[in-house]
Amino acid sequence: MPPDPDAPLVRRAQRGDRLAFERLVDRHQHRLFTLAARTLGDRSEAEDAVQEAFLRAWRGLGSFRGGSLFSTWLYRICVNAAHDQRERRRAEPVETVDTAPDARDRFAERELSGQLQRALAALDEEQRRTVVLSDVLGCSYAEIAEITGVAEGTVKSRLFRARLELARLLGTGGGGAPSNE
Amino acid sequence: MADRHPDELDLLDLVEGELPRAAQGSVAAHVEGCARCSEVVRQLRAGRGALHASGVLQLSERARDGISAAIDEEPRARRFRFWEPRRLGLVVAATLVLVASAVAVAQWGGVGDEQGGDAASELAEDDGGGGDGAEGGGVEGDAQTVLPESRTDTIRVAGPAREVAAELRAEGFEARVVRGEVVVQLTGERLDEGQAPEEDRLQAVLAERGPGRVTVRVER
Ligand SMILES: [Zn+2]
Numbered sequence: 001m002p003p004d005p006d007a008p009l010v011r012r013a014q015r016g017d018r019l020a021f022e023r024l025v026d027r028h029q030h031r032l033f034t035l036a037a038r039t040l041g042d043r044s045e046a047e048d049a050v051q052e053a054f055l056r057a058w059r060g061l062g063s064f065r066g067g068s069l070f071s072t073w074l075y076r077i078c079v080n081a082a083h084d085q086r087e088r089r090r091a092e093p094v095e096t097v098d099t100a101p102d103a104r105d106r107f108a109e110r111e112l113s114g115q116l117q118r119a120l121a122a123l124d125e126e127q128r129r130t131v132v133l134s135d136v137l138g139c140s141y142a143e144i145a146e147i148t149g150v151a152e153g154t155v156k157s158r159l160f161r162a163r164l165e166l167a168r169l170l171g172t173g174g175g176g177a178p179s180n181e
Numbered sequence: 182m183a184d185r186h187p188d189e190l191d192l193l194d195l196v197e198g199e200l201p202r203a204a205q206g207s208v209a210a211h212v213e214g215c216a217r218c219s220e221v222v223r224q225l226r227a228g229r230g231a232l233h234a235s236g237v238l239q240l241s242e243r244a245r246d247g248i249s250a251a252i253d254e255e256p257r258a259r260r261f262r263f264w265e266p267r268r269l270g271l272v273v274a275a276t277l278v279l280v281a282s283a284v285a286v287a288q289w290g291g292v293g294d295e296q297g298g299d300a301a302s303e304l305a306e307d308d309g310g311g312g313d314g315a316e317g318g319g320v321e322g323d324a325q326t327v328l329p330e331s332r333t334d335t336i337r338v339a340g341p342a343r344e345v346a347a348e349l350r351a352e353g354f355e356a357r358v359v360r361g362e363v364v365v366q367l368t369g370e371r372l373d374e375g376q377a378p379e380e381d382r383l384q385a386v387l388a389e390r391g392p393g394r395v396t397v398r399v400e401r
Binding site: 050164172 | 251334
């Protein structure tokens, strides 16, 4: 494992140094937001998830032992916070004043509604977070395995499926699916 | 052309540059001569490229402020090390030492009432640095955390650098621009026990500027 560039700040934050933690937030806020937003497909829900993730990180700093990069630990917390956010949303009854025709469609029609986000919406949650961790945040197979709590082989097959699907949905897959022979 | 296609995950590894060197040549050679596999590789690259090009999204400043506000609502003065079991023994031991010395001081007619919990924790920390062997755990990697050390941190704020440095100097900091970065020299007070006033002031000045592209290097 390479030396963790966050280690000095983490040590200070673990001793209760609030300013040090603020700097860690500054460093990681946008990447965490990207992870949450691309997974949830909704900016405001992603903001909530990121806030929750940093709050959990602050509370749980004492349990971080440096066995992984701090960023890996943080991404894992964020993945869980985003997942919880998603579950909460699913559990919510559809508000009667809500003009959205169906809560299930909200993924595709809220703010993050570009072509890419629509393509991402067609993937399942695990595939989404896997490709974002890999292709936007630059995490290795091993890091993604640790963050998402699955074996590296699972990471690879998710990445494989997700990339092919994205290429197809974005029309960059060329002349349809590869032929069988 | 080989008659068997490589495993599809080998194609992924090829794209990622993760294929073992020994396998690289044969897989690459197969792909070159196989329309089906080269199409898969092309799509894998296209899928990766699409997301990669989308880049990192920016968290809004309002949401960033919300994070600080949420942490503000947490109980103050969290001292994580107290709850680490492996340190607890040391804290207890140090407290006992402290109590013993306080008793001794009292017997000698001293006052010694400034010795609060923080002093005990500091003692525990100092002991922790030198005497981890007491726990039988050997030298831990984080032993260095308890030693006073010179530290450099960086934070990125809105520029231009020259303006940031001037503003910091106006606030009484020693600040200069070095190769496009703002270097601030602090006096080196330990920051562990609450924030030194200069840290607070620095934070205030930098927070005022907001996040941006200029690196401010804080040296202690
Ligand atoms: Zn082939």
